[in-house]
Amino acid sequence: MRGRCHRAGRAARRRRQKREHSTQPVTLCHQQQYVRLMKFLHQRGFTSSLLQPALFTDTGRALQTLKTIKPGQLIISLPESCLLTTSTVLDSYLGPYIKSWKPRLSPLLVLCVFLVCERHRGEASDWFPYIDVLPTAYTCPAYFTDDVMSVLPISVRRQALEQREAVQEIHSLNQDFFKSLQPILTQPVEEVLTYVALRWAWCSVNTRSVFMSHPSNNFLAGEDIYALAPFLDLLNHQPDVQVKASFNDGTRCYEIRSVSGSPRYQQAFINYGSHDNQRLLLEYGFVTPCNPHSVVYVDTDLLCDVLSGDRSLVQKIKFLGANGFLHNLTVSSEGPSWRLMTALRLLSLPQTLYHHWKAVLLGQAVCEEREKWSIQTAGTLCQRLLQDTHGALEKISHLLQQCDQSVREQLDVVKSLRQEERCILGNCxxxxxxxxxxxxxxLSYQPDVVR
Structure with a gap:
């Protein structure tokens, strides 16, 4: 009996610990925002019996499965009438202003301006139920402060600054068009179509739209591939999930079909693509833990700094660039990439062996001494990157002690990226x-090894 009581007590403790460590998602269905959203979508022909909005502790807002989803099952079918596209905008009160404007505007700008104007209209907007559930701010680089920019990896920082500058340029270059919209605004245009408002709209489209090709027209310039999809855009990304997603011309619905299925009452995920965490941060403003696609990039400037003593370095760098070997030089938890090691093998050669450079890029082996040098140099690059990562994490810890909530959210995303980098570099x-x-x-002792 004593033994049985002991086993029962241990089982009870395990059940209690399991409950304590597992946090249940909180449904959002009864919140007024989501009641309005679902009513708005139902009026346009959408119904959902498989998924409901819910709040998860690790990912935030998402969609929770109400039933077990089987492999191959259709999980969302969103009618075309629920999609916000450039056709929606051209058919709206903005249509005449856009159609008459020269030079023609981009589809992205048109969607951004519509979102800003509809947000400005508040509850008078037909799209208010959707706009009301959109995030009020984002953790994309366009939002990053200078302090947050400073703790990004160099390769990401450059692209992040370009993103911020691109949004600033869109705002500054379209002032005349914005002013033409004054007749439809209830406030001065400079108070409505601000940089802050346009940045919010740009991030909304960039992070939440689905790919949907639209036929070209005479009113817009450039490729039209965006569609904002209410409810559907609550689906979060997971790198190992497989789905099939596209617009069905037969049903006139945007459809997502599960490939592997999903258990009941769990978060439903989709896959945004085989992106590493740097790309996810730049495009969507988040990083994914244990992302199998994640790598650390080796910047050309770091390569040149580490090898600054090589008198023929400039010529080698030009040669690598001309042959497309200065991009996507990476290391992963498994080690340096083939591209990085190939570049390092070429960099190990003296200028007197210039006639062998092309062959090395094509896979020809180098001698043991040069191979060892290439591996050691890869280690030096990792050490330098690791020093930078440690320094950034220390600075992030300091910044977190003195920042407001919005900056804290930005820093938390960058911190996750840097922590993952630290792990990758240590494993490498x-x-x-x-x-x-x-x-x-x-390489099986090939006779043409470069010595």
Whole structure:
């Protein structure tokens, strides 16, 4: 009996611990915002019996499964009338202003201006139930302060600054068009179509739209591929999930079909693409834990700094650039990428072996001494990147102690990215040590090894 009581007590403790460690999602269905949204969508022909909006502790707002989803099952079918596209805008009160404007406007700008104007109209807007559930701010680089920019990896920082500048340019270059819209606004245009408002709209479209190709027309310039999809855009990304998503010309609905299925009462995910966390941060403003696609990028400036003593470095860098070997030089938890090691093997060669440079880029092996040098240099690059990561994490910790909530959210995303980098670089260094300890194999001792 004593033994049985002991087992029962242990089982009870396990159940209690499981309850404490597992947090249940909180349904959002009864909140007024989502009641309005679902009513808005139902009036346009959408129904959903498989998914409901819910709040998850790890990912925030999302969609929760109400039933077990089987492999191949259709999980969302959103009618065309629920999609916000450039056709929606051209058929609205903005249509005459857009159609008559020269030069023609981009589809992205048209959608952004519509979102800003509809947000300005408030509850008078037909699209208010959707706009009301959109985030009020984003953790995309366009929102980053200078302090947050400063703790990004160099390769990301450059692109992040370009994103911020691109949004600023869109706002500054379209002032005349904005002023033409004054007749439909109840406030001065400079108080409505501000940079802050346009940035919000740009991030809304960039992070939440689905791909949907539209036929070209005589009113817009450039490729028209955006569609904002209410309710559907609550689906979060998970890299190992497989779905089929596209607009069905037969049903005139945007459809998402599960490939592998999903258990009941769990979060339903889709896959935004095989993106590493740097790309996810730049495009969507988040990073994914344990992302199998994640890598750390080796910037050309770092490469040049580490190898600054090589007198022929400039010529080698030009050669690598001309042959497309200065982009996507990366390391992962498994070790340096093939592209990085190939570039390093070429960089190990003296200028006197210039006639072998092309062959090395095509896969020709180098001698043991140069291979060892390439591995050691990869280790030096990792060490330098690791130092930068540690420094950034220390600065982030300091900034987190003195920032407001909006900046804190930005820093938390960058912190997650940097922590993942630290893990990747540590694992890569271990892999490189293993490579150095293994007997060298000259690709089966090919006779044309560069010595």
């Amino acid at each position: 260094l271990e892999a490189l040590e293993g490579m150095l300890s293994q007997p060298y194999n000259l």
